[in-house]
Amino acid sequence: METTQFTRPAKAYYSTDELVAFLFDFAGMTVTKGTVFKWSMSGKIPCQKAPNGRLLFPVHAIKKWLEGNAENEEA
Numbered sequence: 001m002e003t004t005q006f007t008r009p010a011k012a013y014y015s016t017d018e019l020v021a022f023l024f025d026f027a028g029m030t031v032t033k034g035t036v037f038k039w040s041m042s043g044k045i046p047c048q049k050a051p052n053g054r055l056l057f058p059v060h061a062i063k064k065w066l067e068g069n070a071e072n073e074e075a
Helices: 016-027 033-042 059-074
Strands: 055-058
Touching: 016 033, 016 055, 016 059, 033 055, 055 059
Parallel strands: none
Antiparallel strands: none
8 A cells, every 4th residue: 555645554553542442443342451451461362562561463463363253253
């Protein structure tokens, strides 16, 4: 995707707050930041740790994770 002065590049990572909002808005999941933190520490959700210690959630990996969870619920 070409970036011009009028378009922003696609977001590569969600912060914890952005992930909580995304999960609610697009997946109907009501979770807290604490739940997201527990999931990340137990490896239930894809995440990376930034050099400053913040958790970052790759957008493409989160979307695949949601698709996988939806398939598991249907089965």
